[in-house]
């Protein structure tokens with residue numbers, strides 16, 4: 001197998017909330033990404049996917065853990081070192097329009113990253129813009145238009161072209177196709193797969209649509225309450241998943257988009273046994289971790305129920 005390009009070891013990120021409590025958005029996350037590989041990340045809203053991506057792209061620094069690029073520890077990099085390193089890892093966001101300055105024309109917007117890293121002439125930048133549009137199959141006549149005059153799918157292609165302008169090795173896609181209709185999504189996924197094939201790109205793809213993630217990814221990581229509860233090849237079926245949350249997700253017992261009752265399971269993966277539940281504590285389990293939690297938090301638990309159980313896992317004072 002080729003050399004691991006991006007590696008996270010024990011990545012942890014905490015935020016202080018206005019009420020003074022600390023939320024652990026990501027906890028002890030380990031991941032390895034290889035050239036030419038797509039790693040899909042799924043999990044319910046708020047489980048920490050975007051926080052993880054921000055740490056990997058070094059838009060945010062982890063409170064604990066290490067980030068390695070081609071085996072080199074880049075966690076504490078600052079200044080010029082960090083600036084130079086950033087070109088290797090680029091992001092594509094859900095709403096590319098927000099990333100484009102409204103008064104910039106397409107050719108200007110798509111080559112903006114190049115201006116930050118090289119001293120190309122205006123002519124060279126226009127030439128490069130033409131190549132980038134061609135790469136994402138956008139017509140050349142778009143060069144002098146404004147991004148806001150393009151469709152959502154076209155703008156997302158532009159977002160991908162811009163992310164690839166610096167020829168990064170890693171592309172982090174945060175809900176990059178979520179705002180698009182199904183056929184536009186399919187076209188973009190095909191484009192990403194083709195670009196990956198041509199350039200050996202490593203892609204990390206965060207998405208709520210499990211079917212889409214499965215079709216695009218080589219491996220899938222399932223996140224729950226800031227923790228990776230399962231990591232398995234995308235070809236695996238629900239029966240291969242061990243954690244009940246991952247299992248339910250892969251079985252598509254519920255959809256992340258609909259309003260079904262929220263699935264709440266213990267992080268340790270042990271399924272709560274109804275027999276062992278003390279009255280008023282819906283998620284008391286035999287597992288020592290959760291028993292400990294229930295014992296110390298019992299007054300709040302009995303007062304507010306499952307949501308508080310979740311809070312107990314993620315918040316600290």
Ligand SMILES: Nc1ncnc2c1ncn2[C@@H]1O[C@H](COP(=O)(O)OP(=O)(O)OP(=O)(O)O)[C@@H](O)[C@H]1O
Pocket residue numbers: 015016017023025043044045046047048049050051052
């Ligand atoms: N800057 C911040 N300050 C405080 N809390 C934050 C901050 N950023 C994220 N959070 C919290 O961290 C948790 C994880 O957020 P994150 O955006 O990573 O989740 P997500 O899985 O990407 O959600 P979604 O799928 O809805 O985008 C959430 O509870 C969120 O409110």
